[in-house]
Amino acid sequence: MNITIKDVAKAANVSVATVSRVLNKKTNVSDEAVQAVNKAVEELGYSPNFLGRDLRKSETKRILAIIASTEQSFYSEVLRGMQDAAYLQGYDVLIATTRDDPEHEMHLLGMLFSKAVDGAVLLAPKLDSHTISELAKKYQLAMCLERLEDCEILCVTIDNERAGYDATNYLLGKGRRRIGLLTTEIRSQSSVDRENGYKRALKDAGIPLDESLIYYGDYDVESGTKGCEALMKLANKPDAIFSISDTISIGAMTYALSHGIAVGKDVLFFGFDNIAYSHMFIPHLSTVEQPCYLQGKAVIEKLINNIKSDVKDTNTYKLPHRLILRESTGDGS
Numbered sequence: 001m002n003i004t005i006k007d008v009a010k011a012a013n014v015s016v017a018t019v020s021r022v023l024n025k026k027t028n029v030s031d032e033a034v035q036a037v038n039k040a041v042e043e044l045g046y047s048p049n050f051l052g053r054d055l056r057k058s059e060t061k062r063i064l065a066i067i068a069s070t071e072q073s074f075y076s077e078v079l080r081g082m083q084d085a086a087y088l089q090g091y092d093v094l095i096a097t098t099r100d101d102p103e104h105e106m107h108l109l110g111m112l113f114s115k116a117v118d119g120a121v122l123l124a125p126k127l128d129s130h131t132i133s134e135l136a137k138k139y140q141l142a143m144c145l146e147r148l149e150d151c152e153i154l155c156v157t158i159d160n161e162r163a164g165y166d167a168t169n170y171l172l173g174k175g176r177r178r179i180g181l182l183t184t185e186i187r188s189q190s191s192v193d194r195e196n197g198y199k200r201a202l203k204d205a206g207i208p209l210d211e212s213l214i215y216y217g218d219y220d221v222e223s224g225t226k227g228c229e230a231l232m233k234l235a236n237k238p239d240a241i242f243s244i245s246d247t248i249s250i251g252a253m254t255y256a257l258s259h260g261i262a263v264g265k266d267v268l269f270f271g272f273d274n275i276a277y278s279h280m281f282i283p284h285l286s287t288v289e290q291p292c293y294l295q296g297k298a299v300i301e302k303l304i305n306n307i308k309s310d311v312k313d314t315n316t317y318k319l320p321h322r323l324i325l326r327e328s329t330g331d332g333s
Helices: 005-012 016-023 031-044 050-057 075-088 102-113 129-138 160-173 189-204 221-232 246-258 292-308
Strands: 062-067 092-097 119-122 141-145 154-158 179-184 214-217 240-243 268-272 286-289 316-319 322-324
Touching: 005 016, 005 031, 016 031, 062 075, 062 102, 062 292, 075 092, 075 141, 075 292, 102 119, 119 292, 129 141, 141 292, 154 160, 154 292, 160 179, 160 189, 160 240, 160 268, 160 286, 160 322, 179 189, 179 221, 179 246, 214 221, 221 240, 221 246, 240 246, 246 268, 292 316
Parallel strands: 062 092, 062 119, 119 141, 141 154, 154 316, 179 214, 179 240, 240 268, 268 286
Antiparallel strands: 286 322
């Protein structure tokens, strides 16, 4: 038999409104009433219908984080930052994956539309900029890690274009002039931005862009291996390779090492993200480090501010990155 709030009120000899005030931790209730309600709840084994109650209050204290998959290890630090920031303000973070499917992403956002969550954060948006902008006008929506051009939405990320520029410029400062780029066929904004940074660094150094030095693949290790193989088969081989992710770069170094190429000497390698494996792989990988934890923390803090405020913040916040220099560029030990 389902125990209702009316049953609790009857057992405690108080009104339904009083039971509701006790369950919602309101202060305008006598100590006697609180004790009577809590005793009735315990004796009857009453379990409140939180979802129904939250919908009536139009508040759930839950935020949905939508990621592409659980395979990218750098998500873990972003999600930890999100969860820590949410917990401090009495919120919980729910995590769901899209499998890189925009239709599934829209399906998951149904939790926001139905008020099952108060807000949502897209960490790898698959919907187009216009659609997301229109949704952000009606719902509490934000982006983290990725950004989209011409998208009016709260966003916390890094300056990926500048990061790509800094990594390439570092290789140029090492005297390298034939710098390859391993990137992706999937045109995420972060990939495009990092590519643009690579191209701008070459331009500023007076080095003409050589399209044969750019390999378009996927985000996995195998793609890095294939990309490095393709570049090393060129008549005029690269003397450095910048990859838009550590996973790709590790695949590239694997090929180099298995073919007698001295990593950090013959060819320098630079990755992106500073995943845990980047300093476990030997030789250790030089990389761009994102402040993942801080990005997660900041997006939740700003989204909760939006939830509580009548004025919506739709700014893009770019947190600082840094270069981590290791053996793959001839640095460190």
